[in-house]
Amino acid sequence: MSEKQTRTETHGCIVCGKLHQLFVVYESDNTLFDFKVMSADGKKVTHPQRLLVACEKHTEEQVEAAVTRVYGWAKDDSAAED
Numbered sequence: 001m002s003e004k005q006t007r008t009e010t011h012g013c014i015v016c017g018k019l020h021q022l023f024v025v026y027e028s029d030n031t032l033f034d035f036k037v038m039s040a041d042g043k044k045v046t047h048p049q050r051l052l053v054a055c056e057k058h059t060e061e062q063v064e065a066a067v068t069r070v071y072g073w074a075k076d077d078s079a080a081e082d
Helices: 060-071 077-081
Strands: 005-012 019-026 032-037 042-045 052-055
Touching (some): 005 052, 019 052, 032 042, 052 060
Antiparallel strands (some): 042 052
């Protein structure tokens, strides 16, 4: 059985940069297992390779636009091909 490592980390909101505290769990080989946002006004942002957090006040559209702007990641690439 592999041992997991836990850490607390600080990450900025993907939209505005406000800092949030995260409780992060890594596998023994340092790959991300899961994380939880500990700040009361923060929420987890789903991304396949990164720990991302946003403030609760931001809409899903604002968060998606920020992720696309920063990482070039879009949910539906077929729309861009038209």
